[in-house]
Amino acid sequence: MDDDPSASYIHMVHHLIEKCIIFNMTKEECLEALSKHANIEPVITSTVWNELEKENKEFFEAYKKKRRDVTTKKGSSSETTDFNLLGSRDTTSSLSG
Template structure:
């Protein structure tokens, strides 16, 4: 069981790294992994916290970059939401 647990943790770690590429917050990552990969948010949060401990400098810089990118990310989110709403409207015909 230890090997499968390690593999699962490695998978969660990998998926968190993908979330980081999209400048997601821990909460956004927890929500995304829960919704799309059926990963318990507690597991995601625990792995995220361990990554923060191990990579303190990275996460400090990450937080700063998120703040710098915040206006652009908000605009991108609005565009994606509009596109999603538009595509839903097209399938309801």
């Protein structure tokens, strides 16, 4: 599987989505961030996100509930910090090993 470039790419997108989740981002915020910072087409991010949701229903239900609770307390969740998701772009090298 590691030799397949498309599998490696999907794995990288998966990893970056996990980073978005750590930053408590919505799916839409994640699509925008990966498009802007990693030049990943939103349709790719959306497809990988949807597959992750299918495979991890309980996690995403809890995640969405947590986000709703946080949003209710803060008032608005549309505030996104502009940051470089890829850092020093070492993400791909850690995935190819």
